[in-house]
Amino acid sequence: MLLTLRSVTKTYPTSEGPLKVLDGVDLTLEPGQTLALTGESGSGKSTLLHLAAGLDTADAGSVAVAGQDVAQASDAVRARLRRGTVGLVFQQFNLIPSLDVAANLSFQARLAGRHNPAWTQELADALGLSALLTRYPEQLSGGQQQRVAIGRTLAPKPRLVLADEPTGNLDEATGDAVLALMLRLVAQTGAGLLMVTHSPRLADKLDARVHLTAGRIA
């Protein structure tokens, strides 16, 4: 199993008291599988994704990524997970503004020590970025930026790709094109994909879908 969540709970303190965002979630994802995670705003889908990425720790339950439990792992362990095993795509493209497209593309791969120039070039070609390699993020359109983000995520060939509304900031046509590209490339690397979306239409393009309501899988 690539990703396994068991009885995961997560509570955030808010000004109106603790808010239980995840309330005993179970979820599994196999390698090569693409899974859409849908739900209303505030249903906890982003939080679930963050726990799976090792960005945050769970209050209870287990989060196992490629056999390693990261539910309460240390900063260093989770950082290693993010660096080596997981790839992240966000709604906010979150490119590194001080680096040009080429450097952004190869950044995570080099960080993970798995930089493969040929593959990165292939990604750039596939994503239509070859002409843009010397540009800086601010000089790109939203769709271009997100394609760079996808390329950057896939460059180290992560085993698990986590995407949070990757097309949320793009118009429908661009979003569809970007998503298609991402799905094709994820498939090409054989990674598993967990994608948060509020759009049933996009969810339908993935292998499976789970729906989150008030912190629980429906």
Place this chain on the structure above:
Amino acid sequence: MNAKALLIALLCATPALPQGFAGLGEATAGFALPEPGRHFDFPADHGAHPEYRIEWWYLTATLTGPDGSDYGAQWTLFRTALAPGGGTGWSDPNLWMGHAAVTSADSHRFAQRLGRGGVGQAGVTAQPFAAWIDDWHMISRASPGADALSALDLQAAGPDFAYALALDATGPLVAQGDNGYSVKSASGQASHYYSQPFYAVTGQITLDGRNIPVTGQAWLDREWSSQPLAPDQTGWDWFSLMFDDGARMMGFRLRDAGAGYTSATWIDADGTATPMPPGALTVTPLDTTPVAGRDIPTEWRVQLPGKALDVTVTALNPQAYMQTLVPYWEGPIHITGSHTGRGYLEMTGY
């Protein structure tokens, strides 16, 4: 000559200069007091009397130029002791003040000098007689045996005037009041006071660099005392009248809240002095002139019935105002009426 005492009194009252200048506001402890029956001792009495607080040598001259123009000249040296007792050099307690003026019908020029005693800057010596402050002086050139004051050289200068006059007495010294004991008020303040009212004058005055030879007459007052005047006396009007017939009259009125206090001495042409009783003299302002922001009487009726005197005196220059540390009016006058002649008028406290 009561008037001068009052001048000093005024000096002491002004904030600008030294209440201490005259020190009259303070007790007289330690100073000698004038006493009736004291006899003058010349030439010693021509000099300074440091045992008394205040003293002056006060000369006024009525002069005429070659073209008949009238002039007046004033030369005054005041002495004030800040403290009784001696002191030499810088520690001498005497302060000296000199005033000099030349008045014509259309101008009045004056100057002032200040100095301290003990160092030679200012002072008076009896023998040989010399009174000076800075480069101003009144020096005797009397022949041996004669009274030191019978012949004087007088010199003073200001920024816009100067004069050098030779004075020769044509009559004797005159003791004022009761043999030189001059009562200043009903309550008994007094001074020692004598005059030389009979000078014939020749010399020259310099106005704006122009030398004018002059001749005329002059009057010297010598007076010393220690006592302040009565506190309610606010000012005075003092007259020295030199009549064409050779007679002289000294008279003053001290003004107070009431009728004031008048005193006069009649001096015959031969120098015989007759002290008139208090109140015998009446002086009445006839006309005033705006001077330095105040109205000052510059035409008077002067009456002394005992001597059949009833005259009008008129200022040669109504603007003869002395803008010195303590301002006062001092200038030459013309006399018309029962007697004719010229003289000097001094007014303070207006």
Place this chain on the structure above:
Amino acid sequence: MTGLLALLSHWRRHPVQLAMLLLGLSLATALWSGVQAINAEARASYDRAANALGQDRLDRLVRRDGAPIPIATYAELRRAGWQASPVIEGTYSGLRLIGIDPVTLPEQGRPVDVGNLGDVIGTDTVFAAEGTAVPDGLTLQPADLPTGIAVTDIAVAQRLLGGAGISHLVLDPDAARPALPDTLVVQTAQNGTDIARLTDSFHLNLTAFGLLAFAVGLFIVHSAIGLAFEQRRAVFRTLRALGLSARALTGVLLAELLALAIIGGLAGTAMGYGVAAALLPDVAATLRGLYGAEVAGTLAFRPGWWAAGMGIAVAGTLVAAGQSLWRVWTMPLLAPAQPRAWARASARSLRWQAGLGVALMMATVILGLGGTGLFAGFAMLASLLMGAALLLPVLLTAFTAFAQGRAAGVLPQWFWADTRQQLPGLSLALMALLLALAANVGVGTMVASFRLTFTGWLDQRLASELYLTAQDEAQAARIVMWLAPRTDAVLPIWQADTPLLGQRAEVYGVADHPTYRDNWPMIDALPGVWDAVAAGQGVLANEQLYRRAGLRLGDTVTLPGGALPIVGVYSDYGNPNPQVLISTDQLVARFPDVPRLRYGLRVTPDKAAKLAADLRATFDLPVDAVVDNASIKALSLRIFERTFAVTAALNVLTLGVAGLAMFASLLTLSGMRLPQLAPVWAMGLTRRQLAGLEFARTLLLAALTMLAALPLGLGLAWVLLAVVNVAAFGWRLPMHVFPGDWLHLAGLSLLAAAMAAVIPVRRLARMAPTDLLRVFAHER
């Protein structure tokens, strides 16, 4: 209304920010107004001094031979028509006693309002500054006089000074001047502004420091305001969307800034009073030590400060906030956030800065080649510092770009790229740090060079083992007889004063002796210089005279008794006056009345102490009549140290403020930097790693700035030593470098940077993931 409250509640929720803003503002105001207060106090002191010496503004009569004027002569002068007023001067019980004759003193020459003459003449009244300790039997009348000066009636002064004669007569400027006896001479008024002119440079120095500190403080204000505006951008937008006009919003923010400016200004002015009060004693000591100018060591309270302090605080706030206000004014109603706009704009301004910086540097060089005088010196300093400050971000940008290109790993690459990206936000703080560090290096080098030269010079100059001052010439003659068999040499040190090229100059007589030939600190000399001096065929000039008058060797100076050529120039630090040396014979011939009281004694050093003791015992001399050279040296060095204590204090303060500016900037940036850091964190760096990199970045920038500050500081030191000192003091000093000090300073600057960075960095290291995650979820 609620919207406005929302605006203001920002400060309640960000108390640290508010504190930084107020701290920056009040520090800037404090240093500025403190320095102004010191200057004002000093200037007031000069004015009082000029009044006390009011006679300095009037011409004087003095005796040709410098002896006191007899009272009889005074009386003769008065009777000849001279409107002259006597003054007796002397030292009594540690006070400079000025006895005046209030009766004759012209209005223009009055040091004090003596009030009624009767309260002065014949009394023991002493006019002096409030609190002056007057000897028993005298009555202090507090007066607006410089400390150390007491004015009395001439009679009192004469008595206290043991029957002294008249020192000089001051002349009524309006009165006529008759003929003068041969023994007297009119001394034309020396513009009492001599001291003011001499000390101008010192005050300019202080003002420059005050301005520097103020500018550095404004960097803090700028950062804090920038942050507060940035964080409230959303609120602004909401308010605008709700119908508040740009004009009204700007007005409200302006009012808020003014209120803050007034609070900060009040606090700052009060602190400035504290700064001034703390520094003034040293300033007073400096001015006394360097120029002999008396300044009261205590501060009078001047209401004008409050106005000036508040004014500068408000003006400073507006300058610092101008950019932010302009952004609010021009903020589009619904534009998305543009975090990169600043950076893009800064790329343009970087080119502009580079151009201006290069131009200023060129101006510096041109001034250095062509300019002379104090103004050129300070203009050089200004253009050098401003040019360097403007070039700093350009250089740092270039350096980081270069380093990024050379970096091997992905993290180093990102580190450099990110550092470069941060430069626009940090550059103001870095400029502040650069200026503070350069000032430290420059002034430190100047002072240390001066100290090194000064101590060496003292060694040369104080070649005699003992220095003797006899009480009168008869005693001096007896002592010299007594000394003859007991010493290797007894060297006369006799001094006369004479006007020289419009200034009062000292003329010293020196014996022809190896003590001088071997030791005298000569800067430049013709061959056979000592023979020429000994033969009465030449003079030695001190450097001050030489440089100020633009003289050359061989030029002549006119002394009483005839002109002599300059055959040598020697250094004479710490002396504001022109000075020349001639042979003792020449001195006595030209100044027959010169007091013959001082001697230098050459003995074997180990016998000096015993000889001094014997001397004192044998002739019943006071302790200070025989002084050994070590004591004089110690005293001179003590004066020296105090002289530069103020500079050191201001240096430290400026560096501290620069550290604060850096802290404020980092705090501001740390809020804005999350979007730049969060992606890297998401890609597999721990918060601790990120914090470490941030920390390293700050230290690196501080280190680079320090590196840049070194040449700048040395340039500054050169200008100070070779241009400003020559113009201000009249001497040029060799420059020495002290790398040890640089290391120390580098350590200090790293420490300052570390302290500035530690709070933002710790905050980052401990930041809740939620806060980082918010970056991915929220529009910003």
